[in-house]
Each structure stands twice: as C-alpha cells, then as structure tokens.
Amino acid sequence: MTWMPDATVAHLRRVADWPDLPGDRLEVVEPIGQGGMGTVYRARDRALDREVALKVLRVELSSPEWASRLEREARILARLEHPGVVPVHEVGTLADGRIYYLMKLVRGQRLDEFARTVSLSEALRAILRVCDTVGFAHAHGVVHRDLKPSNIMIGAFGEVLVLDWGIARVAGVGEDAVALDLPQGRREDTAPGTVLGTPGFMPPEQAVGAIHLVDERTDIFALGAILKAVVSAVPGGDSPPRPLVAIWERAMAAQPAARYPTVRELSAELTRFLDGVPVQAYREPFLERIARVYGKYQTPILLVFAYLVMRLLFLVLRGL
C-alpha cells in the first residue's frame, strides 16, 4: 500500500466532485454553499474579468430526474427577468455529464441576518421587495414553493434577491402566463405525494404532498411565515404590533381559501401598515385606533393641543 501524503488526501477530497468546465475561460475558485440539488462555487470568468457563481448538480444526485430539475431551474431563472431574480448567464454540461449553470455572484446577507440589524420598517420594506419578485413570478406562471429567509439575499446596496428556484412549479396561472418552453414531459415533474419544501415555511397542503392544491397561495403562506420570522428577528420584535400578527396569521391560514388570494393583496396590507392606516386583517379597537392616529399625526396633534392650551390660558388670564 503506497503512502498517500496529507496534501494528496486533501486534494482528492476537493477534486472528487470538482467541476471540470469545458475550455479555459472559467476558473473554479472555491465552493461557497450547498443546497438540496447542487453545490455553488465561486468562479472567475477570465474573458470578462469578473466573478460569477457556478451551480453544479451534486454528484450523488446525478440521475436524469435531478439533472432535469437543475436545468429547469436555470430555464426558470433565465425567463424571469426581474431585479429580484438572479440573472443566469449560461447553462451547460460538464465532462462528467453533470448539468451546471452560471449566474451572477450574489454578495450580501441572508434576510434573517439582515433583519437582526435593521428597524422594523426597513425589514418590512425588504419583504415588500420579496413580494414584488414573487408576484412577478406568479404573473409568469411560476410558484417558488421554497420561500424562506435563507433563500433571500439582501445585497450591499439594498437589492433584494430571491434564490433557489430548484423546486419551483410552473402553474400556468394568470392571464399573461408565459410558457417556459420546457422540454416535453418536464412541465410538471413532481409526482403526487412528493413532499418538497421546508418545514415551518410550507403550508399543510404542501406538507402532505397534495400537489394539485399547490398554487400562488402556497407562496403566500411562506411569505406569511417569513414575515413572522423576520418581525421576530428585528431588535424589539418580541412584542410585534397586532396588525402585523393578524397579517401573517391570515397569510398562514391552514385553508388556502382563507389566505390572501394574491401576493399583491398581501403587499397592499403591508403597505397600509407601513403608512399607518388600518389593515383589513385586523379589526382595530377604539383605543388602539386613537393611539395609531396619534402616532401617525403626533406633531400636528401636539401643535393643535398646544394652541388650544395657550388659547385657554389667554382667555382665563384675560378674565382675571
């Protein structure tokens, strides 16, 4: 048995599934993450002198079904041209037959990390941007099905990106649904009874594998769960405002019909909360309404009150 130096052992561990890209335009630098389907590497595009992200199917998943899923994810990303979706540069096959795709390298914080460092209103504005992206996807017939804080990145300049569309479903909803031009037989590749998603962020119908019930409201449930997680994470989030609790409770209703019917309506509720007006999900008690109105119009109310006090004092003093 030949002695194998430590350096060789380390090298073999590294290259056992190291992607061998065709040509010498791209140099793979290091692995930066691993998801359910693929490993993501930081790579350098020598021709354009920029860094990119390379997602490669994990070796142990190199079956036609998983290859099809990764290819499908790349196609979905490529079709969803939106600032909240990572742009894909190319898709291809490695020498060992594995599917890969190149995309923009995203630098930033995960939403849950971001939430711990910002105010409630900043966190809510980030969630509104997520809603914009998800709403855009829904309008193009795509349901994400795996929305969660770790799949949302906040860039250095405040850009909000929704990642990991690997288990997205092409639902064909909406008048302006765009066909994704997927190869025949791959339009829906999730068998009934299959459970895909993340516990805590998937609704009951998804958790039991009821594929036929999965639609836009599946993502709305996840957005409600994200709202709850993010509000709890912001500094002082241990006693959240009741209207916000009502919003996420409606979004996370067990029955799909009881949830917000569209992401746009969920966004509108969040916007109402940020603007300090009543939200539909919450019937406000009188005293709370007074407190909210006072909070929103504090300065003019104080000015009027001060004016009235001065006026009263003036009248009283003149009467003496």
Next chain:
Amino acid sequence: MTSLPDGTRVFPTTRPSVVEAVAGADADARSRAFATLVAVYWRPAYLHLRLKWRLEREDAEDLTQEFFARAMAQGFFEKYDPARARFRTFLRSCLDHLTANTRRDERRLKRGGGAAHLPLDFAGAEQDLALAGPPAADDPDALFHREWVRSLFTLAVESLRAECEASGRSVRYQVFARSDLDPVEGRPRPSYRELAEEFELPVTQVTNHLAWARREFRRVVLERLRELSGSEEEYRIEARELFGVTPP
C-alpha cells in the same frame, strides 16, 4: 436546505455492510468482512497506539495484532450498537479498552502474544509516521480519523487502479495518478495542457479521463464507506464529512 423527495436515496446502495457481516452467522462472509476491516483499520490502530498511547514500536505491533486476533476470536464487533456511536468510534474505544486493560493487568506485551499474525506492513507504517512529521499529540482522535480517511482513500485508489488495468483503461488511471496523486510539495500540479502533451492526448480527452477517474474514485470510496458504516445515518454523515462543503 431543500428537502429531498420521499424515497430518493442520496447515496448509492451497494454491497451489504461489512459491520453487519463481521457479526453474522456466515463464516465465509464473516472472514471476508474481517479482512476488509483489518485492511482499513490496522494502520490507524497502529498509529493510534504509537501516538496516543506512546507504545514502543514492537509493543504497538504486538497489540495491533492481538487486537484484531481477539476481535475475531472473541467477537468484539458483535457488541456494536449503531444507535450509540459510529463504528469507527466503537472500534477505537475497543482498542483503548484493550490497551488500558493490558496496562492495568501489568501484563508485559509479549511479542507475538500468541495471536495469529496478520501480514501487516508495520515497517511501512513507521515510514509513514516519519514522513508525517511530529504527531498532533493534542488530538489523537483527529489523528485516528485522518489515518482512517487515508486508509480508505488508499484502498480506493488501489481498487481503481486494478479496475482500470483489468478493463484496459490504464491510461485513464495514469492521467488521474499524474494529476491527482503525485506529491505536490514544491511544485504545482500539471495543467490539463501539460497532461495532454505528456500523454499525447487532446485536452478534452484529458478532462474526460480525469472526470471519469474522479467519479469512479468517489464511487469506490462511497461503496467502501457504506460497507464500513454501522447504519445509513452514519454513512450519510461520514459521506458528507468526506466530500461535503460547509454552507456559508
């Protein structure tokens, strides 16, 4: 991380577990399984005795022989419970237990010790020890693990070489060995272009050969790992530790 569909096996199912076979009723299967365990574990066990227990070379040789002989004769491995520990941890505990008992009983470690001699290359292991430099005395467990990985990889490379020779694919192995196995200290590994010139092959064929050999190497390692694991869970954890990446 995204959940996998029900029923999807993350890693390949291969031959039955050596850990189960070594405690089984079939004498032939037990003997083959025992040989596999010795092949993978004798060197980590020997180096563990030398470095953790600081035994002299001859004593470590004798105790290594005695350990495996007793394990076979007295059925040490039949007591293994996958729910309690990884097999690797269990085996090391057995070795530590035997060593501690030997010391406590103040029995001298007699050379030979009456145990049947296994053909183990202790001289080679001593050379390895010298090449490895000063031992990481602060973490003998890490040393045992490192030597176990080395044994696993070495056996996988041997298996890959034999497979390539038997199937007329020696060039593939040679490209792999030249690229990934040759010592790298002091000089960079050859580029694909340099390998292509050396083997008089197109660059694309070099990358194809390497991709194939690396995939096969990984497959062989995972097969062997599965054999050596006490449970599916242990196998998955070990496989991730060997080839996985750490999420950011």
